[in-house]
Amino acid sequence: MSEPAGTEEPSSERSSSAGTFSQVFAKALEGNTVTVTVLAIVTAAVVGGLLAAFTNPVVLHAPAGDIIPKAWSVVAGTYVALFEGSIVNPHTVAAFFQQASLPTAVHDGFLGAVFNPLSETCVAATPLILAGLAVAVPYQAGMFNIGGQSQLIGGMILSAWLGFGVSMPIVIHVIVCVIGGFVGGAVLGWLAGEIKARTGAHEVIVTIMLNYIMAYLLAYLLSSPSLLQKPGSTDLITPEVASSAHLPQLFGNGIMRVNAGFLLALACAFGAWWLMNRTTTGFELRAVGANPSAARVAGMRVEHAWVLVMSIAGGLAGLGGTAIVLGTDFAVNPSNFGTYGIDAITVALLGRGRPAGVVWAGLLFGALTAASPGMQSQANTPVQIVQVLTSVIVLFVAAPPLIRTMFRLRATRARGVGTTMSKGWNA
Amino acid sequence: MERQSVSGMQLELKGITKRFGSLVANDGISLSVTPGQVHALLGENGAGKTTLMNVLYGLLQPDEGEIHIDGKAASFHSPKDAIGAGIGMVHQHFMLVPPFTVAENVTLGIEQVRPGGLLDAGRTRREVRELSHRYGMDVDPDAIVEDLPVGIQQRVEIVKALVRNASVLVLDEPTAVLTPGETQELFRIIRQLRDSGTSIIFISHKLKEVQEIADTITVLRRGKVVGERKPPATEADLAALMVGRDVQLRVTKAPATPGDVVLSVDSLVVPAAVSSVHGTPATASTQAPVNGLSFDVRAGEILGIAGVQGNGQTELCEALMGLLPVASGSVRLNGKDLTQATPRARLDAGIAYVPEDRREDGLVGSFSVAENLVLNSYDRKPFARGITLSLPTIAANAMARIKEFDVRTESPAAPAGSLSGGNQQKVILARELGEGTKLLIASQPTRGLDVGSIEFVHKRIVEQRDQGVAVLIVSSELDEIYALADRIAVIYEGEITGFRPPGVDAAELGRLMAGGTDLPNTPLPEDAP
Numbered sequence: 001m002s003e004p005a006g007t008e009e010p011s012s013e014r015s016s017s018a019g020t021f022s023q024v025f026a027k028a029l030e031g032n033t034v035t036v037t038v039l040a041i042v043t044a045a046v047v048g049g050l051l052a053a054f055t056n057p058v059v060l061h062a063p064a065g066d067i068i069p070k071a072w073s074v075v076a077g078t079y080v081a082l083f084e085g086s087i088v089n090p091h092t093v094a095a096f097f098q099q100a101s102l103p104t105a106v107h108d109g110f111l112g113a114v115f116n117p118l119s120e121t122c123v124a125a126t127p128l129i130l131a132g133l134a135v136a137v138p139y140q141a142g143m144f145n146i147g148g149q150s151q152l153i154g155g156m157i158l159s160a161w162l163g164f165g166v167s168m169p170i171v172i173h174v175i176v177c178v179i180g181g182f183v184g185g186a187v188l189g190w191l192a193g194e195i196k197a198r199t200g201a202h203e204v205i206v207t208i209m210l211n212y213i214m215a216y217l218l219a220y221l222l223s224s225p226s227l228l229q230k231p232g233s234t235d236l237i238t239p240e241v242a243s244s245a246h247l248p249q250l251f252g253n254g255i256m257r258v259n260a261g262f263l264l265a266l267a268c269a270f271g272a273w274w275l276m277n278r279t280t281t282g283f284e285l286r287a288v289g290a291n292p293s294a295a296r297v298a299g300m301r302v303e304h305a306w307v308l309v310m311s312i313a314g315g316l317a318g319l320g321g322t323a324i325v326l327g328t329d330f331a332v333n334p335s336n337f338g339t340y341g342i343d344a345i346t347v348a349l350l351g352r353g354r355p356a357g358v359v360w361a362g363l364l365f366g367a368l369t370a371a372s373p374g375m376q377s378q379a380n381t382p383v384q385i386v387q388v389l390t391s392v393i394v395l396f397v398a399a400p401p402l403i404r405t406m407f408r409l410r411a412t413r414a415r416g417v418g419t420t421m422s423k424g425w426n427a
Numbered sequence: 428m429e430r431q432s433v434s435g436m437q438l439e440l441k442g443i444t445k446r447f448g449s450l451v452a453n454d455g456i457s458l459s460v461t462p463g464q465v466h467a468l469l470g471e472n473g474a475g476k477t478t479l480m481n482v483l484y485g486l487l488q489p490d491e492g493e494i495h496i497d498g499k500a501a502s503f504h505s506p507k508d509a510i511g512a513g514i515g516m517v518h519q520h521f522m523l524v525p526p527f528t529v530a531e532n533v534t535l536g537i538e539q540v541r542p543g544g545l546l547d548a549g550r551t552r553r554e555v556r557e558l559s560h561r562y563g564m565d566v567d568p569d570a571i572v573e574d575l576p577v578g579i580q581q582r583v584e585i586v587k588a589l590v591r592n593a594s595v596l597v598l599d600e601p602t603a604v605l606t607p608g609e610t611q612e613l614f615r616i617i618r619q620l621r622d623s624g625t626s627i628i629f630i631s632h633k634l635k636e637v638q639e640i641a642d643t644i645t646v647l648r649r650g651k652v653v654g655e656r657k658p659p660a661t662e663a664d665l666a667a668l669m670v671g672r673d674v675q676l677r678v679t680k681a682p683a684t685p686g687d688v689v690l691s692v693d694s695l696v697v698p699a700a701v702s703s704v705h706g707t708p709a710t711a712s713t714q715a716p717v718n719g720l721s722f723d724v725r726a727g728e729i730l731g732i733a734g735v736q737g738n739g740q741t742e743l744c745e746a747l748m749g750l751l752p753v754a755s756g757s758v759r760l761n762g763k764d765l766t767q768a769t770p771r772a773r774l775d776a777g778i779a780y781v782p783e784d785r786r787e788d789g790l791v792g793s794f795s796v797a798e799n800l801v802l803n804s805y806d807r808k809p810f811a812r813g814i815t816l817s818l819p820t821i822a823a824n825a826m827a828r829i830k831e832f833d834v835r836t837e838s839p840a841a842p843a844g845s846l847s848g849g850n851q852q853k854v855i856l857a858r859e860l861g862e863g864t865k866l867l868i869a870s871q872p873t874r875g876l877d878v879g880s881i882e883f884v885h886k887r888i889v890e891q892r893d894q895g896v897a898v899l900i901v902s903s904e905l906d907e908i909y910a911l912a913d914r915i916a917v918i919y920e921g922e923i924t925g926f927r928p929p930g931v932d933a934a935e936l937g938r939l940m941a942g943g944t945d946l947p948n949t950p951l952p953e954d955a956p
Binding site: 278279281283286290291294295296299300301 | 791793
């Protein structure tokens with residue numbers, strides 16, 4: 001498909017719809033993909049609420065006349081628990097103000113309790129943001145990095161090893177470990193990029209396979225006492241990293257776990273934006289992503305760009321693993337990499353492939369993660385419903401036409417990363 | 428569904444108006460197509476030809492106006508309605524299923540079924556053979572479409588329309604994809620169809636072709652009918668109608684004053700590509716696309732490489748830019764060997780390149796005009812400061828270049844892909860024609876452009892020559908070669924069959940383009956299909 005633009009006359013896509021109001025609304029939406037995203041989240045919240053209500057045994061076994069009130073109370077309970085678990089719990093605020101004096105309240109940890117839900121949201125968001133960037137940045141260069149998982153593990157292994165196996169002075173140690181985590185992930189990203197550049201193997205296949213390889217390599221390392229396994233332990237776990245390698249907590253050693261890893265994630269998001277939009281390297285990466293032929297003709301080294309962007313992405317995912325090891329878990333076991341590498345794809349999709357979007361999407365999913373225990377215990381809403389909720393959000397975001405149809409918005413040429421990502425498998 | 432002898436159909440479009448938002452693509456167009464005539468629609472890109480035909484074919488609904496068939500109003504809500512009414516359309520981009528046979532493609536959608544639900548493949552094949560024979564189309568019903576040359580694929584489209592009993596056949600820019608030989612074949616078929624009573628609507632922006640084939644010429648400009656002519660109308664007259672002012676079809680240029688040799692190509696061989704820039708798979712042919720080419724281009728002269736498309740021109744240009752590997756031979760710029768240099772090194776050495784496929788190779792469609800204007804200089808001063816981009820400088824450069832080259836864009840931040848073909852080409856020229864250019868390589872620089880843009884591009888190229896730049900033009904448009912070249916080289920199957928002065932007559936160039944050599948009294952090889 002390369003017909004010259006000039007020979008194509010305006011086609012039906014631009015055909016006007018009747019009514020000035022809808023036109024004004026549609027104009028507001030055109031290019032304003034944020035609106036679509038917000039509508040998608042709202043729609044998903046409604047759908048999720050319905051699911052939560054009508055899978056709840058209390059609602060299912062209620063007498064016919066009682067179903068609606070019961071359902072309403074379940075939905076309300078679920079979203080109250082979500083709010084209390086991820087942003088602020090009014091009870092803790094009340095408790096804070098019931099204390100005798102402000103200094104004692106702060107000293108006894110009541111202030112910490114007020115901000116703890118936000119802290120947990122940030123903690124859960126940190127690896128999601130970093131791994132999300134690892135998907136979003138290569139996407140701008142035309143690459144699908146499905147290997148967040150392997151790169152995250154790579155970062156964990158190296159940062160953990162540097163954390164417990166090497167002793168260094170206090171500030172230097174943590175810096176070395178963070179750099180090590182970046183390198184650990186970057187090596188895996190580089191490998192995927194290099195394989196694609198040299199052999200043309202599709203990076204999706206390569207990165208998926210590396211995910212398996214790294215998961216089992218980690219299991220092997222953790223089961224070998226001479227390698228990473230904690231001496232004298234039969235569990236699959238590494239020794240604890242030295243306290244000099246811990247990422248400092250932002251609000252002292254209290255209950256709030258939020259640590260420098262979150263700031264690192266925000267800095268990386270800014271750095272990724274700056275790299276892609278303000279530097280010559282970013283210009284090159286974006287050009288290669290948008291049109292590799294034209295980039296090559298303009299003298300850019302396309303293969304070099306692939307390798308570079310995958311290395312950067314791997315490093316970012318590696319930092320996500322580092323933040324887990326040095327920020328909250330302080331040891332590596334076969335489960336603490338979770339599903340961050342895969343969830344990262346969802347985060348990048350919801351963030352429309354842009355660093356700022358990834359931060360917001362990471363925070364949203366972080367909030368859902370942080371609140372899901374509370375939703376389960378308080379509202380009896382199973383954690384699976386939370387996962388369905390996130391999936392429904394992404395489903396709507398990935399299909400803007402669906403949202404536009406539902407809200408009767410004029411169809412526009414879909415340019416967002418959401419749609420192109422799902423189309424891109426043919427590339 | 429045996430095809431009956433064609434009963435002529437009187438087709439009339441009355442006051443068709445089609446708007447897209449604020450843009451009026453068709454503004455009260457009326458058109459009357461007489462049975463058994465070739466009716467040409469002539470207009471620049473964007474004049475509204477394709478929109479009008481999409482209205483006729485039921486793909487678009489007109490905002491105003493009516494379609495009349497034999498005096499009765501008809502309304503088409505889908506192509507199915509239009510086909511049912513006897514209208515056939517051959518799109519610029521073929522609607523064929525490449526791995527299917529010709530017969531399968533023809534029968535697609537109107538499958539003949541025998542009792543028991545089995546396909547009656549034999550019947551379609553007979554029909555294709557019969558039609559092919561009647562109009563001298565030489566189409567084999569059992570051939571696989573993707574193996575066929577473009578010209579034959581087009582005939583398959585025509586057969587498709589005829590099998591559906593089309594009595595009005597719309598051909599949208601049918602010659603854009605054809606070689607001159609194939610064009611002549613198409614014209615022969617069109618004449619036979621016309622003589623048997625089919626009406627043809629022939630859409631084009633090429634003056635010569637329209638004059639050659641049309642019985643009536645309707646000229647469109649900015650969505651309106653601006654004139655109707657019967658051949659022979661003068662080309663200048665038609666061109667003036669199309670663009671709304673008098674156009675110089677010939678570039679006025681001073682005689683060349685060639686200087687030193689700038690580009691020297693010696694015995695260049697480019698092997699059959701494993702994959703080109705576009706990643707197209709290797710063909711089975713072992714013949715090297717560029718097979719021992721030698722030529723020089725001097726400062727201040729334009730060397731035009733003429734030839735039928737597909738004789739190694741694309742590969743030659745890509746090899747000169749370092750985009751394809753070279754097997755043997757050498758490329759020198761001002762005596763410096765660049766045979767193995769990277770594309771970047773060649774650009775740095777002062778080569779400017781206007782690629783054949785501007786959308787694929789020349790521009791990043793989703794990038795802004797401003798970004799495209801620095802696509803190969805973004806990392807150099809003054810557009811880069813260290814590792815960062817200097818956005819103010821890039822913006823200022825865009826404003827200056829847009830003004831200088833009269834690029835019609837709503838803003839420098841508009842995506843280049845949203846511009847018309849002519850304006851896209853202006854962006855590429857604005858980027859490439861800068862300070863320090865020693866050699867300009869332009870491949871098909873005006874393909875798909877309207878008359879006004881062609882004139883602009885040609886003037887700029889001659890301007891470069893006059894400033895002492897060596898210029899290499901590769902074009903399959905003889906008009907372009909004549910308009911620009913100070914010296915003509917003809918390429919055939921990857922070899923140069925001869926150099927000629929610009930005054931040489933077209934027959935002689937045609938002989939060389941068909942593989943004739945410089946040796947006198949050589950019998951002309953037959954141009955096998």
